[in-house]
Amino acid sequence: xxxxxxxxxxxxxxxxxxxxxxxxxxxxxxxxxxxxxxxxxxxxxxxxxxxxxxxxxxxxxxxxxxxxxxxxxxxxxxxxxxxxxxxxxxxxxxxxxxxxxxxxxxxxxxxxxxxxxxxxx
Amino acid sequence: xxxxxxxxxxxxxxxxxxxxxxxxxxxxxxxxxxxxxxxxxxxxxxxxxxxxxxxxxxxxxxxxxxxxxxxxxxxxxxxxxxxxxxxxxxxxxxxxxxxxxxxxxxxxxxxx
Numbered sequence: 001x002x003x004x005x006x007x008x009x010x011x012x013x014x015x016x017x018x019x020x021x022x023x024x025x026x027x028x029x030x031x032x033x034x035x036x037x038x039x040x041x042x043x044x045x046x047x048x049x050x051x052x053x054x055x056x057x058x059x060x061x062x063x064x065x066x067x068x069x070x071x072x073x074x075x076x077x078x079x080x081x082x083x084x085x086x087x088x089x090x091x092x093x094x095x096x097x098x099x100x101x102x103x104x105x106x107x108x109x110x111x112x113x114x115x116x117x118x119x120x121x
Numbered sequence: 122x123x124x125x126x127x128x129x130x131x132x133x134x135x136x137x138x139x140x141x142x143x144x145x146x147x148x149x150x151x152x153x154x155x156x157x158x159x160x161x162x163x164x165x166x167x168x169x170x171x172x173x174x175x176x177x178x179x180x181x182x183x184x185x186x187x188x189x190x191x192x193x194x195x196x197x198x199x200x201x202x203x204x205x206x207x208x209x210x211x212x213x214x215x216x217x218x219x220x221x222x223x224x225x226x227x228x229x230x231x232x233x
Contacts, residue, residue: 035222037170045162045170045213047222059220095169100217106175107160107217109182113169 002026002110004096009115016086020115022079022096027110030074033099035108036081038092046092049081050099064090086119093117123147125214127225133233134204142228144214146195151218158217161190161199164227165210173212174199206232 008020022034036048049070050059058070069082079096093114100107124147134140142161150157161174172181174190177197187202201208209232214225 044211044227045164045215045224047224050220050222061221104175104179105156105158106172106179106181107158107222108162108170108215109172109175111169111171 002098004098004110004112006094006096006112006115009094009117011118011120012086013121014086014088014119016119017082017084018086018117020081020083020094020096020117022081022112024077024079024096027098029072029077031102034070034072034079035097035099036070036079036094037097037108037111038090038094039114040089040092043092048094051079083117086117088119091117091119122221123150123216123219123223125216125223125225127212127214127228129228130226131229131231133231134201135233136206137203140201140204140208140230142199142212142214142230144192144197144199144225146197146216149194150216151194157193159190159192159197160215160217161188162213162215163208163210164213165207168210170213201230204230204232 003025005023033052035050051070055072067085071080095114096112097108098110126145128143150159162170164170178190189200211227
């Protein structure tokens with residue numbers, strides 16, 4: 001069974017930093033591109049970032065580019081999202097998700113429960 | 122960026138009756154490999170999203186066959202043949218053909 005478990009959320013002041021982690025089990029991590037998707041309170045889903053299997057290619061939403069950094073440690077089956085220069089509008093539940101299952105071509109088939117990030121003074 | 126527009130945004134449905142949600146893309150979602158990476162996700166209250174349909178019409182593992190997807194190019198549809206109480210939630214279409222991946226606004230399915 002595939003399990004994704006986020007941690008590291010919390011309350012931070014505007015301009016501050018947080019690092020989210022996502023512990024991954026039940027799949028071959030080194031063969032899985034991974035993503036972060038967020039959902040502001042009462043709002044829809046917003047893709048944030050994707051990293052390829054090796055970590056050599058990363059993609060970001062314009063809203064976070066230059067402030068957030070996605071990374072992975074395949075030896076520890078863990079995905080990260082370093083968030084700097086946080087803004088009030090970054091307040092959201094952040095989900096890690098499996099970006100693609102190469103065998104089927106399905107995207108976002110597995111999701112974590114999410115970590116709440118609140119940016120407030 | 123590709124914009125996905127869903128209609129309706131709210132859908133009150135009687136139990137046992139069908140429901141249909143439309144998703145229109147601002148540009149073709151056909152990828153260079155010939156596949157169309159259009160998916161449908163369900164989000165029940167207080168839960169993370171759940172993948173229902175991928176590549177337009179393929180049901181994900183464990184998804185009941187009352188859910189079906191269709192369409193091509195820029196116009197797609199999710200259908201529920203007979204709505205059950207557990208289907209209440211918000212439904213999103215999303216595209217993974219091109220970065221940034223984008224989602225529709227969401228359609229809230231509720232029981233009349």
